[in-house]
Amino acid sequence: MxxxxxxxxxxxxxxxxxxxxxxxxxxxxxxxxxxxxxxxxxxxxxxxxxxxxxxxxxxxxxxxxxxxxxxxxxxxxxxxxxxxxxxxxxxxxxxxxxxxxxxxxxxxxxxxxxxxxxxxxxxxxxxxxxxxxxxxxxxxxxxxxxxxxxxxxxxxxxxxxxxxxxxxxxxxxxxAFAKQSTQARKDYRIRLTASLDCIRLLLSQGMAFRGHDESIESTNQGNFLMLLRFLAGHNDDIKKVVLNNAPGNQKMIAPDIQKDLVRACAMETTNVILHEVGEEYFSILVDESRDISVKEQMALAIRFVNSKGCVVERFIGIVHVRDTKASSLKAAIEVLFLKHNLSLSKVRGQGYDGASNMRGEFNGLKALILQENSSAYYVHCFAHQLQLALVAVAKKKPQVAAFFNLVNNITTIVGASCKRKDLLQEKQIERLLGAFDCGELSTGTGSNQERSLQRAGDTRWGSHYRSLINLSMVFTPVIEVLQIVEEDGTAEQSGDACLLLGVVPTFEFAFILHLMTTILAITNQLSLALQRKDQDIVNAMALVEVAKQHLQDMRDEGWESLISEVSIFCEKNDIEILDMKDMYKTPGRGRPQRKGEVLTNLNYFRFELFNGVIDWQLQELNNRFNEANTNLLLCVSCLSPKSSFVAFNKSKLIELAHCYPLEFSEVSFRLLDKQLETYIRDMRSHEEFSNLESIGDLSQRLVATGRHIVHPLVYLLVKLALVLPVATASVERYFSAMKIVKSRLRNKMGDSWMNDCLVTYIEREVFCKIDAERILHSFQVMRPRREQL
Known part of the structure; x- marks a missing residue:
C-alpha cells in the first residue's frame, strides 16, 4: 500500500x-x-x-x-x-x-x-x-x-x-488552535457575502473589476471597490465589518480573493449546466475568433434536450489555441471535455461554420471526431450557407456586383468624416420636416428615426439587407451630400462624387436597389428563423423550402408590383422613368449595350436582371442546402408532426435508428417496430397532438403528457433529431460577448480569468439563480482559509 x-x-x-x-x-x-x-x-x-x-x-x-x-x-x-x-x-x-x-x-x-x-x-x-x-x-x-x-x-x-x-x-x-468567536464568524460571513454580491453584479453586466489607481487617496478605485463602498454606505451591518473596519488582513478585497470568488461562481454555474445535461446526448458547436489582444480563441457550446423536452444551447468554455489546425482544435475540445467530465461518446452532432479546417473530408475536425464516434453527424451551419449563397449572387452577376461596389463607395465617401455624417443627418431632418408640413408623414413612437449608412460585409449576417434598406430610406439626402462633396471636396473626392452622381440617380440603380432589397427581405426572414436556439433541422429545411417557393412566386408574379414600386421611388426622388418599350442604352454611353445585339428595356430589366438574379439565387440555395438529399435528414423528417403526422414512415424511422448503433441493439429494433405502431395510433387519436408544427413542439408535448415514458424508444429518436445543430448563431453571440468582457481597456486578461467571466456573463440566466451559499462553500473549500464560515 x-x-x-x-x-x-x-x-x-x-x-x-x-x-x-x-x-x-x-x-x-x-x-x-x-x-x-x-x-x-x-x-x-x-x-x-x-x-x-x-x-x-x-x-x-x-x-x-x-x-x-x-x-x-x-x-x-x-x-x-x-x-x-x-x-x-x-x-x-x-x-x-x-x-x-x-x-x-x-x-x-x-x-x-x-x-x-x-x-x-x-x-x-x-x-x-x-x-x-x-x-x-x-x-x-x-x-x-x-x-x-x-x-x-x-x-x-x-x-x-x-x-x-x-x-x-x-x-x-x-x-481548535484558531478558534473563532461566534461574532467573528458572523462578521466574516457578512464581509464575504458583501464582496460576493458586488462581484455577482459586475459579472452579470460584463463590467471590469479593478481600476488604474486603487489607493486610498484615489477618487476612482475601480468598479469593485466603489460598489463595495456604495453597498456599505447603505447598510450599517455591512459598513461595520468591511474595508477600514475589517481586520487588516481579512478585508476580502484582494485581487486573489476576487479571482477565487469569480472562479467559484463559474464553477457553480458550470455545475448547474452539467447537471442539466446529465446523461443526455448532445451536439457540439465550435468556432474560433481572435480577441482584442490578437489571441485565437475557440468557443465551445453544447446543444441538448433538457428534462422538459426543450432544446437548450449552453456555453461550456473558451480556450486559447495557438493555431487553428484540426488536430489542435480537437485537442482543445478534449481538454474542455476532461475538465467538465464530458465524453465524446455522448456527442451526436457537430456544427461548424464550414471552414476547411472544420469540414475537411479527411483531416478536418469533423473527420477526426467521426473516427472516434461515428454517430457524431456533421451539419454545416445553415445561416452560414445562406450568407454564402447571398455573397455568391452578389459576386457572380456582373450588374449586381457593380451595384454593391457602388453602394460601398457611397458609404465610404458619405461616411468618410464626422462632418459628412452630420451633414447627412441635417439633410434627413430637413426632408422629414418638409414631409410633415406637407402631410406626407405622420408622427409616432419609434417612427421616422434617423438613418445612417451601413457597410455590407460578406461574413456579417443580414448586413447586405440592412445596408440597402438604409440607403433607400436616405436616398435623396445622400445625393445632396454627394453634390456638396463634388463642389467642395478635394480633387480626388470631387472626382469620385462626380462618377457616383452619374450612375446612382438612374433608373437602373433604383431598379437593382429594389430588386435586391425584395430578395434579401425574403432571405433575411429565413436567416432570423435559423438563428433561433430551439430550431430543429426538419423545421429549418421546411423554412428553406418556403423561401425558395417565395422566390419562385416572385419570379412568376412579382414583376408588375416591383416595377410599380420602382416607378414610385423614381418619381419621389426626381429620377427619369424609362419606357419599357424603348431600346436599352448603357448609362452614360448613348449606345446599345452590346454591339450587334438590340435589347429593349423590358428585355433587359425583366429577363436579364429580374429573372436572371432570381434564378441565380434559387440555384445557389439549391446547391448550398443539399443536405435535404442525405439519407439521415430524410429519415428525420418522418418525425414531423405537421398535418397529423402525415410524414410518418415506420421503415424510415427504423432506418434512422440504424444510424445510431450504440443506442439501439437488435432487441431494441424489434421493440421499436412494435412501439412505432402504438405511437402513431396514440398520436393521431388525441386532439392535443393534432396542431403541432415542429419536432420541438412534439418533444415538449410528449414530456408534458408523460408519453415520453410510454414510448421511450420513439422519444429517444426525437431527442437525437433535435440535438442535430441547425446554426452556430449561439457561438457567434458568444464572440460578441467576448468583445464586451475583454475590451480594449481589459486586453491583458488571462485566459482562465476571461473564461470564468464569460461563463457567468453569457449564462447569467443560470448564474443569477444560484444560491449564494453554494458559491461561498465552493470558495471556502477552494484552498485553506484562515476564517471559517
Whole structure:
C-alpha cells in the first residue's frame, strides 16, 4: 500500500506500516500530509481521497476531477486502453459503494483507503486484505465488495466512521488552535457575502473589476471597490465589518480573493449546466475568433434536450489555441471535455461554420471526431450557407456586383468624416420636416428615426439587407451630400462624387436597389428563423423550402408590383422613368449595350436582371442546402408532426435508428417496430397532438403528457433529431460577448480569468439563480482559509 501511495504521489508521514495498527482515538490520530506537486494525470483514487483537512481533500478531488474519468465506451463501461486491451469497470458498483471504493486506472484495481488509514491491529479482523495491499481485480466476483464491508461493527465500518470523523471541520486541529468567536464568524460571513454580491453584479453586466489607481487617496478605485463602498454606505451591518473596519488582513478585497470568488461562481454555474445535461446526448458547436489582444480563441457550446423536452444551447468554455489546425482544435475540445467530465461518446452532432479546417473530408475536425464516434453527424451551419449563397449572387452577376461596389463607395465617401455624417443627418431632418408640413408623414413612437449608412460585409449576417434598406430610406439626402462633396471636396473626392452622381440617380440603380432589397427581405426572414436556439433541422429545411417557393412566386408574379414600386421611388426622388418599350442604352454611353445585339428595356430589366438574379439565387440555395438529399435528414423528417403526422414512415424511422448503433441493439429494433405502431395510433387519436408544427413542439408535448415514458424508444429518436445543430448563431453571440468582457481597456486578461467571466456573463440566466451559499462553500473549500464560515 505504501508503494501504491507513493505511486500516486501521496506523501504519508506517521502512518503505521502494513504490520502496524492505527488507533481509532481522535486524539491519537496520525497526521497525513498530501503533496499536490507532480500529481499524475492518471485519475486513480479520483472519487474519495481523505486527508487531514477537508480543504486538502477537496483540493485533491478537484485536481483529479479536472483530469476527467476514463473515457466511456457505450452506455455502461468506462474504459482505459492499454495497448490493444481495454480495461473496464462497472460504474454501478462504484455508485453503490462510492463512499469507500476507489479505482486506479493504471492498475485496473479497486482499493479501500479508509481501511489502510485506520486498519485494526489484527489482520484477521480486516475483511478483505486485498483491498488494502494489492488492490482487488477479480471483477467477476462483485460479492466480495459486500464481504469487505461486513456488518455494522465490522473493521471496515469502524475505519470508515473514523474517516468521517476526520473530515468534520470542527474536529480539525487548526480549528481548535484558531478558534473563532461566534461574532467573528458572523462578521466574516457578512464581509464575504458583501464582496460576493458586488462581484455577482459586475459579472452579470460584463463590467471590469479593478481600476488604474486603487489607493486610498484615489477618487476612482475601480468598479469593485466603489460598489463595495456604495453597498456599505447603505447598510450599517455591512459598513461595520468591511474595508477600514475589517481586520487588516481579512478585508476580502484582494485581487486573489476576487479571482477565487469569480472562479467559484463559474464553477457553480458550470455545475448547474452539467447537471442539466446529465446523461443526455448532445451536439457540439465550435468556432474560433481572435480577441482584442490578437489571441485565437475557440468557443465551445453544447446543444441538448433538457428534462422538459426543450432544446437548450449552453456555453461550456473558451480556450486559447495557438493555431487553428484540426488536430489542435480537437485537442482543445478534449481538454474542455476532461475538465467538465464530458465524453465524446455522448456527442451526436457537430456544427461548424464550414471552414476547411472544420469540414475537411479527411483531416478536418469533423473527420477526426467521426473516427472516434461515428454517430457524431456533421451539419454545416445553415445561416452560414445562406450568407454564402447571398455573397455568391452578389459576386457572380456582373450588374449586381457593380451595384454593391457602388453602394460601398457611397458609404465610404458619405461616411468618410464626422462632418459628412452630420451633414447627412441635417439633410434627413430637413426632408422629414418638409414631409410633415406637407402631410406626407405622420408622427409616432419609434417612427421616422434617423438613418445612417451601413457597410455590407460578406461574413456579417443580414448586413447586405440592412445596408440597402438604409440607403433607400436616405436616398435623396445622400445625393445632396454627394453634390456638396463634388463642389467642395478635394480633387480626388470631387472626382469620385462626380462618377457616383452619374450612375446612382438612374433608373437602373433604383431598379437593382429594389430588386435586391425584395430578395434579401425574403432571405433575411429565413436567416432570423435559423438563428433561433430551439430550431430543429426538419423545421429549418421546411423554412428553406418556403423561401425558395417565395422566390419562385416572385419570379412568376412579382414583376408588375416591383416595377410599380420602382416607378414610385423614381418619381419621389426626381429620377427619369424609362419606357419599357424603348431600346436599352448603357448609362452614360448613348449606345446599345452590346454591339450587334438590340435589347429593349423590358428585355433587359425583366429577363436579364429580374429573372436572371432570381434564378441565380434559387440555384445557389439549391446547391448550398443539399443536405435535404442525405439519407439521415430524410429519415428525420418522418418525425414531423405537421398535418397529423402525415410524414410518418415506420421503415424510415427504423432506418434512422440504424444510424445510431450504440443506442439501439437488435432487441431494441424489434421493440421499436412494435412501439412505432402504438405511437402513431396514440398520436393521431388525441386532439392535443393534432396542431403541432415542429419536432420541438412534439418533444415538449410528449414530456408534458408523460408519453415520453410510454414510448421511450420513439422519444429517444426525437431527442437525437433535435440535438442535430441547425446554426452556430449561439457561438457567434458568444464572440460578441467576448468583445464586451475583454475590451480594449481589459486586453491583458488571462485566459482562465476571461473564461470564468464569460461563463457567468453569457449564462447569467443560470448564474443569477444560484444560491449564494453554494458559491461561498465552493470558495471556502477552494484552498485553506484562515476564517471559517
Amino acid at each position: 505504501e508503494k501504491f501511495l507513493k505511486r500516486k504521489n501521496l506523501i504519508v508521514e506517521g502512518i503505521p506500516s502494513i504490520g502496524e495498527g492505527a488507533s481509532d482515538d481522535h486524539s491519537k490520530r496520525r497526521h497525513v500530509e498530501i503533496n499536490l506537486e507532480g500529481l499524475p494525470s492518471d485519475p486513480g483514487l479520483r472519487k474519495n481521497i481523505f486527508s487531514y483537512h477537508p480543504n486538502d481533500r477537496d483540493r485533491i478531488r478537484r485536481h483529479y476531477l479536472q483530469q476527467g474519468p476514463c473515457q466511456p465506451k457505450g452506455h455502461d463501461f468506462p474504459q482505459k486502453k492499454i495497448g490493444n486491451i481495454y480495461r473496464r469497470f462497472v460504474p454501478k458498483w462504484f455508485e453503490e459503494h462510492g463512499n469507500w471504493l476507489e479505482y486506479s486506472v493504471s492498475k485496473d484495481a479497486a482499493f479501500c483507503l479508509c481501511c489502510y488509514l485506520y486498519r485494526p491491529n489484527s489482520r484477521a479482523q480486516s475483511s478483505g486484505e486485498v483491498f488494502v495491499s494489492d488492490g482487488y481485480t477479480n471483477w467477476k466476483k462483485k460479492e466480495k465488495f459486500n464481504e469487505h464491508v461486513g456488518g455494522p461493527d465490522s473493521a471496515h465500518n469502524r475505519a470508515w466512521r473514523s474517516c468521517e470523523d476526520l473530515m468534520k471541520q470542527q474536529q480539525h486541529i487548526q480549528f
